[in-house]
Amino acid sequence: MSVEGGYPIRQILVALVVLPALYLDFAIYRTGNVWVALAMLIVLGLGAFVYLSDAGYTYRYLFPGFLGFGLFVIFPIVYMVFLSFTKYSSQNLLYFDRSLALLRQESFSVGNVSYTYKLYAQEEGKYILYLENDTDPTKRFVSGPFELKPGEQPKGPHEPVNLVALPPNEGVPGHALEFAQVTRQKLFIPMRGREFALPDETLVAMEGLQKFASRDRLWTVNPDGSLTNKQDGKVIRPDFKLGFFVTEKGEKVGAGFRTYSGFENYIRIVTDPRIQAPFFKIFIWTVVFSGISVVLTFGVGMLLAVILEWKDLRFRRAYRTLLILPYAVPAVLSILIFKGLFNQEFGAVNEFLRAIFGFAPEWETNPWGARGMILLVNVWLGYPYMMLVCTGMLQSIPPGIYEASAIDGSSAVVDFFKLTLPLVLPPLMPILISSFAFNFNNFNLIYLLTAGGPKMVGGGIAGETDLLVNYTFNIAFRDSGTNFGLASAIATLLFIIVGFLAWINLKLSGRNVKI
């Protein structure tokens, strides 16, 4: 492509994007995220090539879309599949390095040397620590200014702050805090998390509120990767299958770490009865729910579409507009409205049923009641879409075919099942399948309407009305059982199922597909 208008506008634009991005990339590299920086550099290089070279012309249109799609659709899938082969849960949360660092940070108090301390406030939230040996007051130490955030637990292990000996006649700069000020300003909270190193490299840390005492690291690291406890001589080593440091007796020590587990998560889905039983139950409900939802919404939508296609009927436009309303209102609001209407004790539905028929179904506590309610609500939400689609289909049928059969004297109902349905069903197939797939993953409906409830007896966090996608979400994000590895394995299976549906759909819809 030649440069238009004489100015190298394109080159300037590319430079305006690439140069700041390169700067950012360098910042990412400097903070130690080498692989991310490298990936970003490759993407930047590709982008620059696509927009500068003539050979990349076609991809100038695709690049932005692919970038977004790659980052927010493909990366999450790849990441999920990767996680499904790891042990990663609330118990095995940290990376191995962090878990090891935490152990190496552990210390215990030794000897009976104690120190009185004083904090000297400096500018910008910094403080200087002053220590005085209780048995020998001539031994005085002082730190450089360091930061303390009042009331905040320090995040992660810190390097100890170095202390230097204070010459006898020298004072400490800044304003000395009274003990009451230290407690009132909650400075002791961040202080407790810090350690200080004396000039001879012994560590001291806060003991109680008033004193400092010397401490020593609890674990020594041996060359073979195991750790020895200085207090009782216990040896622990990392068990990469368990994701924990364990003693010789197999006791877990410290915080668990993330580790590779091969197919363990997948095997667990099939063999662990606590997962397996709810998994299959939920799978069946998911399929049944999606199937019934499609059939019912399609049935109601088609019925209404057929009636509204009747040319002699008055007010057709008004009917159609009103019938579309459930589709026009944001679904989140409608779902929550129904949650109120179906409230077991005070909701409108039960008040009405109680007044007229004298019975009130248990929409919330009975699994079948809850399932029924979900289907009713989903039909309410879904029929307008089907109605619109069916109307489009019906209008595309040439009216001639009905005239031919009218002569034979057949009724409207027979006409519909013998003529109309066989004509419109094949072209509607892709829409029905994508509707099935959509309901298969209809997270919002279940999450907002029943939150999966009522609870499945003996099913852990599984609920009777949970869909697979909700169950997976619960395993990953709710309660104490947070298990990203297992959730990822289920999500991967889910993806295979729904991806397969989409693939069939592509084949059926005859869109020019060649895979």
Next chain:
Amino acid sequence: MTATQRLRARKAAAHTFLICFLVLILVPFVMVISASLRQGNFAPSRLIPDKISLDHWKFVLGIPYQEVVNPATGQTRTVKADTPPLRWFWNSIKISLLASAGIIFLSGTSAYAFARLRFAFRHATLSALLILQMFPMVLSLVAFYVILDFTGQYAKWLGLNTQTGLVMIYLGGISNYIWMIKGYFETIPPSMEESARIDGASQFQTFVRILLPISLPIFAVVFILSFISYMSEYPVASVVLQSSENWTLAVGANSFLYEQEKLWGRFAALAVLSGVPITVVFLLCQKFVIGGLTSGGVKE
């Protein structure tokens, strides 16, 4: 019975059926309006409120009002929302508009390449787009969290708990729209663009000056559909946006309905105040949307 009588009977039956059906469909809406005007926080259960009060509306609009704390002494206190709930509606509009504009840009340019240009693996890529998009967004949350946590370290405005971060995440959902726009582009004969090329226009100029103006209807459809779907998006927004001044309508509306205390009145007022404008806009754009639906695309 004569033929005309039979016809009249059938018409009456059709009207009766439609009216009964409409009553079933519309009653929930009436009840929500009534619940929003009813004193106290009751689940929607009445067509006409017994005691009318504008307190819930005031709360949602951020106007302070007096609430009776002790009925015996008549003691009252002033109630005012920390974050006026209507702000969530505004947040949702902002986020959905931005995300939809981004979607239009990303899917429009990609669709052009798929419809008009030839490149390797074109068909396979198109199919892959559709299949990969079937992975539910909810289950990508772990990855989204990782991404935003990372970007937030370098640019605070793009991190967790930012609306820009959420908009960025939303930009991934383009493949259905690529298909829709591509289908539309293919119905437009390329002859006009070809003759413009002969007259010396560049490929990019034919895209922007010729194809885009003719294709405005499909862009309207895509814009409306993506706008609606993002207005209703709950799970991702609820994880990304943590502080209440950032919440979207979906997250905020659900926040009124705790397990322990369900503030139905406030919820209903919010639902009415934010649902009505969206519904009206939707009905005004009906023609566009219906046109787009028949070309395939499920509301999410």
